[in-house]
Amino acid sequence: MTTETIEFQAEARQLLRLMIHSIYSNKDVFLRELISNASDALDKVRLAAYQDKDLGADTSDLHIELVPDTEARTLTVRDNGIGMSRDEVVDLIGTIAKSGTAELLAKLKEAGDAENAQELIGQFGVGFYSSFMVADRVELTTRKAGTGEGVHWSSDGEGSYTIEPVADAPQGTAVTLHLKASDADDQMHDYADRGVLRRIVKTYSDFITWPVRMPAEASADEAADADDAADADEAAGEPETLNSMKALWARSQKDVSDEEYAEFYRHVSHDWQEPLETIRLAAEGTFEYQALLFLPQIAPMDLYMRDARRGVQLYVRRVFIMDDCEALVPEYLRFVKGVVDAADLSLNVSREILQQDRQISAIRRRLVKKVLSTIGTLRDEQPEKYTAFWEQFGRALKEGLLSDPDNRETILGVSSFRSTHDSGNGAATSLAAYKERMHDGQDAIYYMTGDSPAAIEASPHMEAFRDKGYEVLLLTDPIDEVWVDAVEGFDGTAFRSIAKGQVDLQTEEEKEQAEERRSEFAGLCEWMAGVLGEDVKEVRLSSRLTTSAAVLVGDEFDMTPTLEKMYRAMGQEPPKVQRILELNPSHPLVTGLRDAQASGASDELGETAELLHGMALLAEGGELADPSRFVGLLAGRLQRTL
Structure with missing residues (x-):
């Protein structure tokens, strides 16, 4: 059998170096990440077996197993899930195939402290690499379900692997960590200790829907009498299941703690923080389903990237x-994370079928x-x-004002906008609050983009x-x-740009004065329109x-003008x-220009008109x-003024 030595991708190598030098304040989370990966692999093999009856995958006893060895100082996390092929191992572990990795690494270097670095890492879901926080060397043995040959991967996390x-690898994946030397005074973080493993699983992974087992420990006499490893396992007796396996969304809300919600959120989102808000939803009757959703605290770095995953x-x-x-x-709600468990869908449902499914459409409307x-x-x-x-x-939520007309009024109602009211403190206002402050007789919500x-x-x-x-x-977001231009108004009141059309803020007396001035300046306006030609549509007096001057x-x-710039930026x-x-x-x-023009226009006055137009163009950002x-x-x- 041929053993290959392959260099890590440059970004992966940098990330591993950060891991090895312990950027995390809580190293226990490595086990949560490995168990989460194993749980995903079990989910996938069960689904694959449903979809392909000829796959040949063993799904009779799907589980995760933790095998500590205090003498050898190793911990193995094993699952009998979907497994990986050789190419998948190289793609998933040898590289970080995630957009924005370079930006992530730059921000990690800027972060400077463990807490900020931890938050940034979590946004990119690179949990496997956290193994190197606690291990000098990591080995992985895997065989993809339905194939006959396995793969063995090994690295010390430095520059290559x-x-x-492997001919006789079992279905699934086993990750063996050769643990770093344990601090004798820090028994809480001895990851070959069974009590430590029980505590971590209970804290971080109790909700995993697959059993997380640990072989029972044989007594010293039984272990000594065992002739081989199989005898030792038999002597040890029944394995111990470390987690409750109760889906959080199926449990009564009063029976779930905030800590359990937080850990489940981390599991489904690969974030390292607690959620900003937890949302539970259940429906019975025609369409039965349960949903457990979360609003994150921090936007992921790929929130506005075209190829970002969502759903x-x-x-x-x-x-x-x-x-x-x-x-x-x-x-526009792509930042929402969580789980929906439907009762009546087919297990073989595809993404294409989901787009047309009436039940899915009904659930989607309720979730939104x-x-x-x-x-x-x-x-x-x-x-x-x-x-x-x-x-x-x-900014993302406001995209729904264009894409979801059915909920447009609701989106406007929960949105906030900067305004000239208390603008000095940077506070934002709701549209309802704006309307309460409107002047008597004001018939529009005034805005300006920029x-x-x-x-x-x-x-x-x-x-x-x-x-x-x-x-x-x-309004300063590009989506604004x-x-x-697509939204007519809010709660019966129209939106009106102060930079377009006529502005009518004048009293009756001011309107009479403006009418008198219009005749006084008619000649100037007509002359300037001729001088500026195609640069302007019209020249008129202003009430704003x-x-x-202009x-x-x-x-x-x-x-x-801002929208014009956006188009040019897009080529x-x-x-x-x-x-x-x-x-x-x-x-x-x-x-002065009016009086001079009335007495006889000159080239210099034409230049003044050009300058006046240019100043107005620059003032509007053109x-x-x-x-x-x-x-x-x-x-x-x-x-000439000097």
């Missing part, structure tokens, strides 16, 4: 069917409503939790709204640029300016949009068509 075929685990009558069942959770109502309850009853949730997942709250608040568009005390939503606005359905050139130039009739620059000409005109004008 060996791999070779919850699907079981049918306690039988595992699939991880990441996307049909049960819409994409329950998650959204839970978020709303957090906002009303636990504002600190809600704030933490919104900071992490609000790169940042500071940039929006500094915009000339804000001047009249600030002057008259109207609250404006400050899209949903505001109090201090700035501002560019769009028609009601025009694309915003797409947006269609050219002609904006409307509004002039402030009270500004000295505008009145891009100059000819920056060098603008700079030349500005420099010449400044030079």
